[in-house]
Amino acid sequence: MTTSGRAHIRWFRNTAPYINLHRGKTFVLMLGGEVAQHENFPNIIHDIALLKSLGVKLVLIHGSRPQIAERLATAGLETSFHRDIRITDTDTLEHVKDAAGSLRAQIEALLSMGLPNSPMQGSHMRVCSGNFVTARPIGVVDGIDFQHTGKVRRIDAEGIHRQLRDDAIVLLSPLGYSPTGEIFNLGLEDIAVNCAAAICADKLILFSGEAGITDSKGELIRQLSLSDIEALPAADAEQGTLLHTAREACVQGVPRCQVISYRDDCALLEELFTHDGSGTLVANVDYENSRQADIDDVGGILELIEPLEQQGILRKRSRELLENEIDRFRLLERDGRTIACAALYPFPEDNCGELACIVTHPDYRGGKRAQRLLAELEQEARSMGLTRVFVLSTQTAHWFLEQGFTESERNELPGERQALYNLQRNSKVFFKPV
Structure with a gap:
């Protein structure tokens, strides 16, 4: 053929x-x-x-x-x-x-x-x-x-x-x-x-x-x-x-x-x-709906993040871990298909939260969908009483700088997050007030 x-x-x-x-x-x-x-x-x-x-x-x-x-x-x-x-x-x-x-x-x-x-x-x-x-x-x-x-x-x-x-x-x-x-x-x-x-x-x-x-x-x-x-x-x-x-x-x-x-x-x-x-x-x-993820969305999110995990842009997440953390995720779906996702992990004792897994499907990049999810999670962080959000990034630093983040030192991370920091990845740290 x-x-x-x-x-x-x-x-x-x-x-x-x-x-x-x-x-x-x-x-x-x-x-x-x-x-x-x-x-x-x-x-x-x-x-x-x-x-x-x-x-x-x-x-x-x-x-x-x-x-x-x-x-x-x-x-x-x-x-x-x-x-x-x-x-x-x-x-x-x-x-x-x-x-x-x-x-x-x-x-x-x-x-x-x-x-x-x-x-x-x-x-x-x-x-x-x-x-x-x-x-x-x-x-x-x-x-x-x-x-x-x-x-x-x-x-x-x-x-x-x-x-x-x-x-x-x-x-x-x-x-x-x-x-x-x-x-x-x-x-x-x-x-x-x-x-x-x-x-x-x-x-x-x-x-x-x-x-x-x-x-x-x-x-x-x-x-x-x-x-x-x-x-x-x-x-x-x-x-x-x-x-x-x-x-x-x-x-x-x-x-x-x-x-x-x-x-x-x-x-x-x-x-x-x-x-x-x-x-x-x-x-x-709305044709493209933003909503809280649930257990049925795990497969669609894995499809989004796995290529970036293979490239070393994101840290590896198992299906079991993602199932346990699914309530942290928001997603954007288009006609029933997951085309973008992002997650918020709060650290209320430190008045801050981590943003992670901000991913858009390659076919839908350029439409400011990641910015939309970022803004929604920042609003969610504010509603929790948090005053700052942070990200850890190895290859997308410029994008976060364009969104108003400022590079910071690793010791500014919450103690719990510092303990989980992967020295081998050597991710840069960025904070943003909300």
Whole structure:
């Protein structure tokens, strides 16, 4: 087998935890009309088929804004907007229905493919569309009558769940229906947020023209909390809409929203089946959680510290010793994986504490995670009434100096710690007031 072949097999092996994690979960995918126009759209459909085959329950919500614009331009009709919302008069509504129906049929056809020697071979997917969205008119706003433009009134969550239990993919168009038989043109984002919340979806996945949400320098932001969104200026109108949609979904109880590219092949699979993903995660809870370690975390901590023990950077700790001292450790976990740890050993009679085992996984260095754990343990030391913390280091002296530590003499250590000092390691001593 070639090196490349082994690499692919290792990658596939590493996806196993995510396959198990996602099986049986419900994902809502918001596909704007621009997605269907892009050359990568068939590949996205193939990836959707793969998710389905891996046991993920899927609700697809498609938009049709560019398709509507094309039809209106061909018909010589102009569209009026107010507050960036299309005013749908009677003539416009006919083109809205035509665009939505045509695109829905196109997606259903793609999901029905089963050609031999293609990614869709043997997929046999059933797609269900229907009147799952009850709508109401927006009405008159600022003196403007929006006519046939509406808002979501209710989502038939039980009807959608019934189809998902019957192993179907649910496909929703940007149309809603009233109890009086009217049809309304709805915003794609309005349907996506309300549907994801109503069916208690595990994820809402939003497709973007970019890799995800970017900062002022154009660099991809991997993770955002709700408070981060409040302070983040949108780079453009599309990003502003995506941020607002993700925020609204999280506020309504959707645990995670993920913004990924529809232009990049395999972005959906990379986002769902690799540690760092391909786009931006917006979570209504911290994606990286700091917490007190417990006995079940011993294996993850050993995995972090053993390479540094072998290099002589850390002193050797046996599993038995670590189990006995586990209550001294704090850790940072990312999506259930331990990516950093640190420990605090108090010496209350000397009003100080030792910080030890401050380690970050090599894949996650550079994100100030060690500084975060250091600050949390300093706060813990203060809460114990300690006035100073110290570290012993052989190879990371400069880092501790940068964190405000000062090199000190060995005889400043607590007597108990001096008795355990390893002369062979000859570690330098650093103190810091807290």
